[in-house]
Amino acid sequence: MKPCRPSCVDSGSESDSRDSEKFESAMRRRMAANARERKRMQGLNTAFDRLRKVVPQWGQDKKLSKYETLQMALSYIMALNRILTDASRHVAPQKDWLNLQFDGLQPETYSCFMRYNSPVENDCMHSSFSYHYESL
DNA sequence: TAGGCCATCTGGTCCT
DNA sequence: AGGACCAGATGGCCTA
Numbered sequence A: 001m002k003p004c005r006p007s008c009v010d011s012g013s014e015s016d017s018r019d020s021e022k023f024e025s026a027m028r029r030r031m032a033a034n035a036r037e038r039k040r041m042q043g044l045n046t047a048f049d050r051l052r053k054v055v056p057q058w059g060q061d062k063k064l065s066k067y068e069t070l071q072m073a074l075s076y077i078m079a080l081n082r083i084l085t086d087a088s089r090h091v092a093p094q095k096d097w098l099n100l101q102f103d104g105l106q107p108e109t110y111s112c113f114m115r116y117n118s119p120v121e122n123d124c125m126h127s128s129f130s131y132h133y134e135s136l
Numbered sequence B: 001t002a003g004g005c006c007a008t009c010t011g012g013t014c015c016t
Numbered sequence C: 001a002g003g004a005c006c007a008g009a010t011g012g013c014c015t016a
Helices: A016-054 A066-091 A097-104 A107-114 A119-128
Strands: none
Touching: A016 A066
16 A cells, blocks of 8 residues: 555645545545456456466466466467368368358367367477467 | 566546 | 546565
């Protein structure tokens, strides 16, 4: 907690009670703003936790930092996008997008992303992701 | 012990 | 006027 500015210290004049009311009102607003800010940041952190759960973490027992989580999410999205793009171009170009989801993406196509807790996925992940944890 | 990461406080700015 | 969002400052905790 930073110290109060000199300007907000009670002056001791005849308008003491009004100054005191102003001061207390300002303090109340500041405390309310602090509480809102804490709540807002907690919401942000909850969102980060949810993102960590869906983003590959291949063998990392340590929690990803916020920056790392964002970088991993970016790479993950790009990798999935590449899979979709390649599938639509080479696997079943005549089918519509909906069919692609079920026909073009067989388990072996994306299994490397679903086994990210296993040590064996590393080769696959390294080849699919531009983001490398070690490189940070 | 230095450096990284994080939570919190705070003041500024923008929006309703 | 008050709330939401943001960025800077600060201090605590953890790890190499």
